[in-house]
Structures are given as structure tokens and as C-alpha cells.
Amino acid sequence: GPDKDVAFIPAKKATSLAATDPGRLVELVKIDPTIRLDMRYATTNNFTGTVLYSEARAFLTAPAAQAVVRASRTARAEGFGLTIFDAYRPWRVTKKLWDATPVGPKKNYVANPKRGSKHNRGCAVDLSLHDLATGELVDMPTGFDDFSEKAHRDYMGASAGAIENRARLQRYLEAEGFVGLSNEWWHFDFTGWEKFPVLDIPFDKVG
Numbered sequence: 001g002p003d004k005d006v007a008f009i010p011a012k013k014a015t016s017l018a019a020t021d022p023g024r025l026v027e028l029v030k031i032d033p034t035i036r037l038d039m040r041y042a043t044t045n046n047f048t049g050t051v052l053y054s055e056a057r058a059f060l061t062a063p064a065a066q067a068v069v070r071a072s073r074t075a076r077a078e079g080f081g082l083t084i085f086d087a088y089r090p091w092r093v094t095k096k097l098w099d100a101t102p103v104g105p106k107k108n109y110v111a112n113p114k115r116g117s118k119h120n121r122g123c124a125v126d127l128s129l130h131d132l133a134t135g136e137l138v139d140m141p142t143g144f145d146d147f148s149e150k151a152h153r154d155y156m157g158a159s160a161g162a163i164e165n166r167a168r169l170q171r172y173l174e175a176e177g178f179v180g181l182s183n184e185w186w187h188f189d190f191t192g193w194e195k196f197p198v199l200d201i202p203f204d205k206v207g
């Protein structure tokens with residue numbers, strides 16, 4: 001598990017999240033069926049090249065999930081949909097991602113399992129936008145999990161369209177209480193994440 005001072009709910013305590021607990025994980029598509037999933041860690045199409053999730057499902061704590069739904073509504077009104085790459089991530093998967101990342105600068109793009117990831121708390125989301133008219137993902141400065149400086153939120157070497165789309169995504173999420181991670185244009189943390197424990201509940205035990 002993570003460091004002793006990190007509040008941690010291991011897999012065997014999965015039932016300790018009551019239905020009324022604000023930290024209870026909510027499945028995004030159940031509260032907004034228009035949200036599209038491209039859960040990359042449920043496929044080999046991710047930086048590890050291995051399947052890390054047995055199911056392609058996106059969960060967040062209730063307040064974070066509701067905030068994503070509000071962002072989705074604003075996006076849709078302007079002709080865009082949300083495509084989710086990752087949301088709640090069990091702690092054991094953060095451990096695997098960390099171990100799969102070589103020592104060096106790429107470690108800056110993955111949370112250290114000793115502290116846990118905000119994804120483990122159901123309070124971080126990785127996502128992009130698709131164009132509702134064409135169904136295509138919009139142009140962004142990089143693909144998901146590009147661990148280079150081109151992924152930085154302030155990287156200005158991308159096309160004007162990609163920079164505009166990155167700003168649009170940031171505007172939708174920041175209006176609803178998320179803060180963008182400086183290194184990764186696709187990653188947003190929900191304000192107040194400190195109040196939620198690091199979880200290691202597998203998807204099939206979330207309920």
C-alpha cells in the first residue's frame with residue numbers, strides 16, 4: 001500500500017463506502033449517457049502496451065462526476081462531446097504504471113504510489129473533446145500519455161487549432177471546479193481531492 005500517513009481503503013474493505021458516502025464512486029455514463037469512453041488502460045493501446053483494466057468503465061466520486069456532467073452539458077451546447085481516457089484508477093494500477101515507467105524525466109508524468117494518485121481518490125479525469133458533427137476527436141497538441149514537453153499545458157509549438165482546443169477543454173473543466181495538471185493537457189484534478197481516500201477497489205467491486 002501507500003505511505004502510512006495516506007488514508008487508504010484496500011480491496012478487501014471495498015464495502016466500507018456506503019451508498020450515501022460522498023466518496024462513493026459513481027459511473028459517469030449512468031448519469032450522462034452522452035459521455036463517450038475510450039478507456040485506454042482497458043486496452044493495449046496505452047504506454048505500457050498491456051491491458052490493466054478488466055472492464056472499460058469510468059467512475060468518479062459523486063461531486064466530481066456531477067462536475068464532469070456539467071462540463072459535458074456546456075461542451076455539447078457548443079458542439080463538442082467529452083471523450084474519457086481514464087477516471088478512477090485502483091491503486092494497484094498506479095503501482096503498475098509507475099513500475100512500467102523508466103527512471104528519468106518520464107516519472108514526472110506518473111503519480112508515485114507512495115503518495116497515491118488523485119485518480120486513486122476518484123478525483124482526477126483524463127479526457128479530450130470530440131466534434132459532435134463528425135464524431136472525430138479534435139486536434140490536440142499530442143496524443144494521450146505523450147510524456148514529452150509537447151504535453152505541457154503551456155507548450156505553444158502546436159498548431160493554432162490544437163492550442164485553441166486545449167484551451168476549450170480547460171475552460172469547460174475549470175468552470176466546474178477542476179484544475180488542469182501543468183504537465184498533461186488531458187489531466188484535471190477535482191478541487192477538494194484531499195478529503196477523499198486512496199482506494200484500491202477493483203472495478204467489479206465498485207458496485
Ligand SMILES: C[C@@H](N)C(=O)N[C@H](C)C(=O)O
Pocket residue numbers: 086094097108109110111117118119124126145184187
Ligand atoms: C499516467 C497519466 N495518465 C496520469 O494520470 N498521470 C498522473 C500524474 C497520475 O498518475 O496521477
Ligand SMILES: [Zn+2]
Pocket residue numbers: 086119124125126186187188
Ligand atoms: Zn491523469
